Amino acid sequence: MDEWKCRKCGEALVKKKTVFDYMGRTFSEELYKCPKCGLVLIPPDLAKGRMAEVEEMLEDK
Amino acid sequence: MTSFSRFDPDKTLASLRAQLRLLGERGRFRQEVYASAKLRSLDALAELPFTSPIDIIPHGKDMLCVSPRDVARVVTLSSSGTSGAAKRLCFSRGDLERTTAFFAEGMGVICRSGDLCAIVMPDSSEMGLTSLLSEGLRRIDVEAAVVPPRGYAETAARLRELKPDVMVGAPVFLRRLALESVDIKPRAVLVSSDYCADSVVATLGRVWGAEVYTHYGLTETGLGCAVQCRERDGMHIRCDELYIEIVDPATGTPLPDGTPGEIVISTLRREAMPLIRYRTGDIGIKGRCRCGAPALMKVLGRADELSRSPSLYELDELLLGCDGILDYSASRGPDGLEVTVDGDAEAAVRLLPGARITAGGTAPPSGREKRRMTQRDA
Incomplete structure (x- = not known):
């Protein structure tokens, strides 16, 4: 697996449990995060997959 | 007459021009078309292209006229049958506030200060329909109780405990509730749906002895669109927020008042996602309520059905x-x-x-x- 680096800080990203908070509900995933500035890498398949499913469920009128 | 019922053609034209400017400057959907639109008169709106649900599905992001951080609420409407094809509509705090203000004024016609209003609908998440409606009711000194429909017996039991003065809900559900629980007897009922049969309104009125008011609204209209006044004749249009055209569904030609056609809406003050000539797919008749206000006299249903x-x-x-x-x-x-x-x-x-x-x-x-x-x- 290639190492991911934070563009701002130059630090190598590390895997960390990340909690998402949206519309009063939370869910968590282990994601690559910059240990210095906290920037999180959200892979496209997560954004288009589980995150999109959760959003759709919560975004009912 | 409620303030939202007053139609001012000059203000409406100015608002449409402002929406077009916003779309031309901040949006990325049909930017050139909207930026160059002159809109000399309200009739000239018919020269602009329609917006369809199939535009929102792929282009919703491009229709956004505010920064994503200024979107206070997204509503996702899944298309039935098609996987992955969902409309996502975005609203700013200002958009939601105007919806709440409409709810307060509309319900103020039906409710009295100190009433208890049962909202018989699934509880929404933050800043959704039931939250905004509850806040609107609170502003007119009406207590709101959200009663998510569970099963007829359970819902009826909860309503017997509450003894609401007013109820809001979907028409066929409330009709069955009334037939199976005659004793609940609210003073007034507001039914809200994309379509409500006259027979359902008549049954609710007869079985519960209630005043029955109808409301037509879609997520695209900011939830509220048109609601009856005490005359219970036409549904007063939210003239400060929406401009409604009725067009021939086959040709798109604008139709006069009194003629059934497709309801086409243009927003007047939307911040996050203005809509110009949005085709609802619903057939309705525009006219004037007995009291004089511009109104949707009837919504007949979906064009395809x-x-x-x-x-x-x-x-x-x-x-x-x-x-x-x-x-x-x-x-x-x-x-x-x-x-x-x-x-x-x-x-x-x-x-x-x-x-x-x-x-x-x-x-x-x-x-x-x-x-x-x-x-x-x-």
Whole structure:
């Protein structure tokens, strides 16, 4: 697996449990995060997959 | 007359121009078309292209006129049947505030200070329909209780505890509730759906002795669009927020008041996602309420469903006009019409000779009605 680096800080990203908070509900995933500035890498398949499913469920009128 | 009912053509034209400027400067959908639109008059709006649900599905992001951080609420509307094809509509705090203000003013016609209003709908998440409606009611000194529909007996039991003065909910669900729980008797009921049969309004009024008011609204209209006043004639249009055209669904030609056609809406003050000439797919008639306010006199139903015979709406009027029929579901297939009746199946046989009628339960209530008929092809 290639190492991911934070563009701002130059630090190598590390895997960390990340909690998402949206519309009063939370869910968590282990994601690559910059240990210095906290920037999180959200892979496209997560954004288009589980995150999109959760959003759709919560975004009912 | 409520402030939202007053139609000012000059203000409406100015607002439309401002929406077009916003779309031209901040949006990325049809930017050049909207930026160069002159809009000399309200009639000139008809020269601009329509916006359809199929535009919002792929281009919703491009229609955004605010930064994503200024989007206070997204509403996702999944298209039935098509996986992955969802409309996402965005609203700013200002957009939601104006919806709340409309709810307060509209409900102020129906409610009295100190009333308890039961909102018989699924509880929404943050800044959703039930939250905004509850806040609107609070502003007019009405206590709101959200009663998510669970099953008719359980919902009725909760309502007996609450003894609401006013109820808000979907028409067919409330009708069945009324028929099975005559004693609840709110003073007034507001029914809100994309379609409400006259027979349903009549039954609610008769069984509960309630004043029944109708409301038409879609997520695209900012939830609220048009609601009856005390005259209970036409549904007053939210003239400060929406401009409504009625057009021929086949040709797009604007139609005069009194002629049924497709309801096309243009927003006047939307911040996050202004819509110009959005085709709702619903057929309605524009006119004036007895009190003089511009109104939607009737919403007849979805254009695609109205083109079929019998339409779901004809079935609603016919079957739901019979108290013994609590609910039904129907499908059209190669062998004709098939109807499953919850309640008096024999009555349905008399009302619909030629249809295949079976007795059976209908789907559990969700309290959220999108009346649809299943179409089965050979």
